[in-house]
Amino acid sequence: MLIDWFTVGAQTLNFLILVWLLKRFLYKPILLAIDEREQRIAAKLADADAKKADAQKERERFQHKNEDFEQQRAALFSKAIDEVNAERQRLFDEMRQAAEALRAKRNDALARELQSLNDEITRRTRDEVFAITRKALKDLAAESLEERMTEAFTERVRGLNSGSKAEFAKSLKGFSTPVLVRSAFELPSQQRDAIQLALNETFSENIKLRFETAPDVICGIELTANGRKVAWSIAEYIGTLTTSVSDLLKEHSQADAKPKPEAKPEAPGEAR
Amino acid sequence: MRLSSDELIFWQWGLVKLNGTIVFTWALMLVLVVGSGLITRKLSRDLKRSRWQSFLEIIVTGINRQIEEVGLSEPQKYLSFLGTLFLFVAAATLGTIIPGFEPPTGSLSTTVALALCVFVAVPLFGIEEQGVGNYLKTYVEPTVIMLPFNLISELSRTLALAIRLFGNMMSGAMIVGILLTITPFLFPIVMTALGLLTGMVQAYIFSILAAVYIAAATRVRKLRTAPEANQQGMNDDNQRK
Structure with missing residues (x-):
């Protein structure tokens, strides 16, 4: 007889025991481990997503801040340029006034110097003329x-x-x-x-x-x-x-004030 | 020459006996359970895990996916039963490469036992899914005339399951045994390799057929309820019109 019914019963029991044992030692732990891993991965992904969202938010905030900063910088820069221009104009005016004052002072000094020179020339000329004339008259006509x-x-x-x-x-x-x-x-x-x-x-x-x-x-x-x-x-x-x-003297000073004629340009290659 | 390992009796007391089939089955059970227990004792929950754990995960998730592909929407419910069927038959086939080992699936008693388990499990899963009344109704679908045919179908497929596995496993072992006496070298190795292949295919076929039977028993109600729902929807539309 190919079928031994006791063995059939025993094998059925064995199989059912094996089902239970494998469920206990194989399927359950493995499926649990896979589930836990999947949950962990999902949690990590969710965490990564949250971090990404945070980073995106942070990036947007930073970008916004950067734009504000750029605007402020541009405004400050423009203001600084205006102030510098105003200051330059003021300094330029001051310098011009100072130059005008100096020139006037110099002109006054020159005029005074000229006057004193004239006076001196006059005095000396007079004295010389006087002395020459006297001497000449004495020598020639006694x-x-x-x-x-x-x-x-x-x-x-x-x-x-x-x-x-x-x-x-x-x-x-x-x-x-x-x-x-x-x-x-x-x-x-x-x-x-x-x-x-x-x-x-x-x-x-x-x-x-x-x-x-x-x-x-x-x-x-x-x-x-x-x-x-x-x-x-x-x-x-x-x-x-x-x-x-x-x-x-006037002619002489005018001649000094005139710009000197430009020097001849140097031969190419000589100017370094 | 022994036709099956049932005839290898170690100990007997009246009807109760300890034959080769039972002993080899215990050996297989020991290997499967102890091996699983040793590997699953230190399971890693992180991404990094041992090769043995990966191996078991591949097997378990592979079986799970196969069950799902057959059409069972909750594969984990049937995993223990169908997975154990496959692992037991596959392990018995793999064991044939060990000299002296006789696969318990080469015994008609074992295959009958497995087929009987399927024979009982199918209606149990069906009843669990759709209740006793609905399940029993499937035997008189589409008409009462079909009842005997359905019953014959149930019995014959169970018988087919048992005989198919037994025939394949027994013939494989038998051929190798016979060849060993004629040509003791190269040829039995080739036949053993072929036996391994057919044994693995049989393990797959056995468990897949069991899955298909269970799926058929549990899916009937769903198939029936879907047209009913469609009919209900059409009636509603007509009422509205």
Whole structure:
């Protein structure tokens, strides 16, 4: 007999026991482990998703912040540029004012210097002219400068035209005090007498004179009475000289101020 | 020459006896249970796990997937029964490579026992799924005339299960045994390899057929309830119109 019913029963029991044992030791633990792993993976994925969402949120926040920062930076930058421009303009104005002031000061100083130079030239010229003339006169004609000056003055007095002479005579008549004769140097008595004589002859009366030394009468003699004046001095010659010297200096300074002609460009390859 | 391991009797007391079939079955059970117990004793819940654990996971999830593909929507419910069927038959086949081992599935008693288990399990799962009345109704579907045919079908398929497995396993072992006496070298090895292949295929066929029977028993109500629901829906539509 191929079928042994006891064995069939025993094998059925064995099989059922095996089902239970395998369920207990194989399927349950394995399925549980797989489930737990899947749950763990799901939890990890969920965590990763949450972290990703957080990161995205953070990224957006950061981006927003960055944009704000960029805007603020641009605004600050623009403000700073405006302030710098204003400050530059202010400093530029200040500098221009300072430059203007300096230039004015320099011009003043130059003008003063020029004036003092002119004065010095005038003084020296006068002194030189005076000395040369005196020496020349002494050497050539054996006459002192004072004598020649007195002669020149007396000639001028005598050479007055009739109209001037009449007016001068009129003013001399109403003048009770002595008429003032001023000279740059002390006049010797001979010259005083010569002047007295010339005046007396010109105006046909005895005029009282008072002589006075005045350095401002530049190397000359002048007679003043009641607002009228007859004079001879080298001041007018000096004035002419001053004008010509001034013109010369002006021309010289203009020539300095002109830009120098540009230097010839260097040959190619030489300029390094 | 023994036709089955039933004839190898170690101990007997009246009807109660300890034959080769029972002893080899115990050996298989010991290997399967102790092996599973040793591997599952230290299971890893993390992504990193041992090779043996991966091996068991592949087997269990593979069986699970096969059951699901047959059409059982809750495979874990049937995993213990169908998985054990497959593992037992497969392990018995694999055991044939051990000299002296006689597969218990080569005994008609064992295959009958397994077929009887399927024969009982199918209606049990069917009743659990759809209740006694509904399950019994399936035997008179579509008409009462079909009742004897359905009953014959149940019995014959159980018989077919038992005979198919027994025939394949017994013939395999028998052929190897005969060949060993004629050509003791190379040829029996080839036949053993072929026996391994047919044995694995039989393990697959046995468990898949059992799954199909269970699926057929549990799916009837679903198939029946779906048209009923459609009919109900159509009636509602007509009422609305």
